[in-house]
Amino acid sequence: MLNVPPPAFPAPSSQQRAAAGGRSKVPLKPGRSLMDWIRLTKSGKDLTGLKGRLIEVTEDELAKHNKREDCWICIRGFVYNVTPYMEYHPGGEDELMKAAGTDGTDLFDQVHRWVNYESMLKECLVGRMAVKPIAAPKEISSTLSEGKKQLNGMLPEKKVLASAAKDLTPSYDWFQTDSLITVVIYTKQKDMNEELVIVDCQDKRLRGEIIMDDYSYLVEVDLDHAVSEEVAVNIAEKIGKVEIILKKKDNIHWKMLGQPWGCHNTFIKRTDRELFYRKCKLVSKTEVTHDTKLFCFMLPKGTHLRIPIGQHVYLKQIITGTEAVKPYTPVLPFLPLDFQETSHHDGVHIYLMIKIYSCGLFTQALDHLQIGDYVSVSNPEGNFKKSQVQASEDLILLAGGTGFTPMVKLLNFALTEVSCLRTAKLIFFNKTEDDILWRNELEQLALKDERFEVQFILSQPTKDWVGKQGKISSSLLSEFVKRSRKDSKVLICICGPTPFTEQGVQYLKNLGYSQEEIHAFTA
Numbered sequence: 001m002l003n004v005p006p007p008a009f010p011a012p013s014s015q016q017r018a019a020a021g022g023r024s025k026v027p028l029k030p031g032r033s034l035m036d037w038i039r040l041t042k043s044g045k046d047l048t049g050l051k052g053r054l055i056e057v058t059e060d061e062l063a064k065h066n067k068r069e070d071c072w073i074c075i076r077g078f079v080y081n082v083t084p085y086m087e088y089h090p091g092g093e094d095e096l097m098k099a100a101g102t103d104g105t106d107l108f109d110q111v112h113r114w115v116n117y118e119s120m121l122k123e124c125l126v127g128r129m130a131v132k133p134i135a136a137p138k139e140i141s142s143t144l145s146e147g148k149k150q151l152n153g154m155l156p157e158k159k160v161l162a163s164a165a166k167d168l169t170p171s172y173d174w175f176q177t178d179s180l181i182t183v184v185i186y187t188k189q190k191d192m193n194e195e196l197v198i199v200d201c202q203d204k205r206l207r208g209e210i211i212m213d214d215y216s217y218l219v220e221v222d223l224d225h226a227v228s229e230e231v232a233v234n235i236a237e238k239i240g241k242v243e244i245i246l247k248k249k250d251n252i253h254w255k256m257l258g259q260p261w262g263c264h265n266t267f268i269k270r271t272d273r274e275l276f277y278r279k280c281k282l283v284s285k286t287e288v289t290h291d292t293k294l295f296c297f298m299l300p301k302g303t304h305l306r307i308p309i310g311q312h313v314y315l316k317q318i319i320t321g322t323e324a325v326k327p328y329t330p331v332l333p334f335l336p337l338d339f340q341e342t343s344h345h346d347g348v349h350i351y352l353m354i355k356i357y358s359c360g361l362f363t364q365a366l367d368h369l370q371i372g373d374y375v376s377v378s379n380p381e382g383n384f385k386k387s388q389v390q391a392s393e394d395l396i397l398l399a400g401g402t403g404f405t406p407m408v409k410l411l412n413f414a415l416t417e418v419s420c421l422r423t424a425k426l427i428f429f430n431k432t433e434d435d436i437l438w439r440n441e442l443e444q445l446a447l448k449d450e451r452f453e454v455q456f457i458l459s460q461p462t463k464d465w466v467g468k469q470g471k472i473s474s475s476l477l478s479e480f481v482k483r484s485r486k487d488s489k490v491l492i493c494i495c496g497p498t499p500f501t502e503q504g505v506q507y508l509k510n511l512g513y514s515q516e517e518i519h520a521f522t523a
């Protein structure tokens with residue numbers, strides 16, 4: 001698996017590494033951190049063995065480079081010599097070797113498709129595949145933007161590969177008044193909602209993405225004329241019509257919408273879509289605990305983005321010249337104590353509760369951001385579905401450290417919008433009292449709402465701690481994880497360091513909870 005970053009810096013103990021949340025990380029030798037890799041890539045050393053020459057690689061040629069000391073891997077049509085990277089790979093050499101001499105795109109996508117391998121491995125680029133080994137996507141796909149087509153307000157002719165899917169393929173049109181341009185997307189799907197529509201309009205470029213289960217429809221156009229920064233989105237939920245309304249800068253008649261761009265008018269699997277980022281401004285940074293801060297980022301004016309419950313975004317920063325990307329789960333600005341006042345989803349701000357690790361590459365860079373600085377924020381991802389909680393009567397949340405973050409919106413949603421909810425219990429594991437995030441808010445919430453209960457469990461308490469003590473275990477879970485009635489519908493969500501989550505799931509299964517009753521938040 002091409003598990004490039006997140007790497008360690010400096011190399012941590014294996015226990016720390018296991019806790020670091022990445023998948024099957026291995027201990028790296030000293031001097032093999034991400035920073036060391038960045039230094040090597042900037043040293044001018046010939047990392048491909050080709051003295052800077054780029055070549056066309058045939059499948060036969062690729063297959064020959066399948067040994068540790070001579071290992072080439074193809075990702076999305078580009079071939080990299082990963083031999084120099086072997087010792088720096090956080091997932092270990094064996095994971096990289098799984099793709100040796102082959103097309104590793106699928107393996108890479110399964111683990112960390114968000115990792116910017118182009119930036120990480122740019123000095124290892126051997127060249128392009130002569131014959132692209134990636135099979136064309138089998139799924140419904142309509143690509144209309146071959147060649148530069150003008151978008152003149154007519155629905156373009158469709159090229160639909162799967163005829164059975166024809167009726168499900170969204171389409172778009174546009175029209176104008178003196179002052180407005182309206183792009184209409186016919187999703188042909190009922191129950192469209194705000195979270196399924198992501199729009200970005202900046203510098204005359206419009207990008208409108210519609211999420212439809214595992215698929216995504218995209219309109220991507222270089223607009224013919226300038227528009228003002230603000231964008232409005234109207235959604236006719238029942239008929240699945242989405243309108244993106246742009247304000248003309250000059251009240252002139254547009255002859256066409258613009259030129260298609262990138263993946264315009266495609267309907268493909270979400271996982272095949274490149275992650276889109278927009279620059280967001282840091283507007284505030286407040287302390288939550290001694291090492292954790294609440295960062296508030298502001299979306300650009302031309303962005304319409306609502307992050308669904310249980311989903312995360314990726315932040316991207318350039319750290320010493322290399323792009324680094326890490327996932328974070330948006331929270332609310334505070335836990336609402338008054339449920340009447342739930343207007344924090346203003347659609348403009350994104351709140352992230354982030355623990356700053358003293359030797360963390362990404363979080364140290366985040367901590368050094370000044371108010372007014374920009375960070376790139378991606379579209380949301382994640383496999384949690386709101387429907388999982390909508391039917392639950394007992395909600396049990398098991399959180400370890402910042403694994404608390406997905407629980408915030410989930411808890412708020414359950415307490416405010418799930419009418420059948422009878423009980424909600426948070427079992428919150430931390431090392432010490434000082435590490436407990438939003439302790440006050442949680443305790444107040446428990447006082448305010450009798451359905452909600454919070455239990456703090458500390459693994460490294462001081463002797464003054466009178467509460468529960470220990471690590472996640474079968475006995476602790478059997479004490480706290482209970483149905484309110486014998487046959488009640490329960491949902492148990494768990495999130496924390498990877499081993500914490502994995503052990504927790506196993507204990508829950510041993511206690512008789514089914515796979516459907518458990519949701520584990522992982523990468």
Ligand code: FAD
Nearest residue numbers: 012019020327328329354355357359360361362363405523
């Ligand atoms: P790295 O450079 O990767 O690690 C540096 C060192 O820091 C490690 O060697 C180790 O010593 C220490 N370290 C790092 N992580 C841990 C750990 N978990 N336990 C103990 N020591 C550690 N984090 C948040 O704070 N808030 C979130 O909302 C959040 N959401 C996430 C959502 C998902 C889906 C995932 C997979 C992770 C999420 N994380 C979140 C973790 C986050 O992505 C980073 O892994 C974390 O911020 C550390 O990044 P770093 O580059 O600073 O540390």
Ligand code: NAP
Nearest residue numbers: 019020021400401402403429430431459496497499521522
């Ligand atoms: P932490 O402070 O290191 O640990 C929190 C609690 O978990 C402590 O009680 C700790 O006990 C316990 N713990 C740690 N490792 C354990 C293990 N191997 N087995 C059993 N218990 C363990 O946690 P953190 O630094 O905040 O890290 C939070 C983690 O959550 C990160 O790895 C982050 O990636 C992850 N996260 C994931 C998501 C997601 O959506 N997937 C979202 C947010 C955060 P001891 O250390 O004392 O044993």
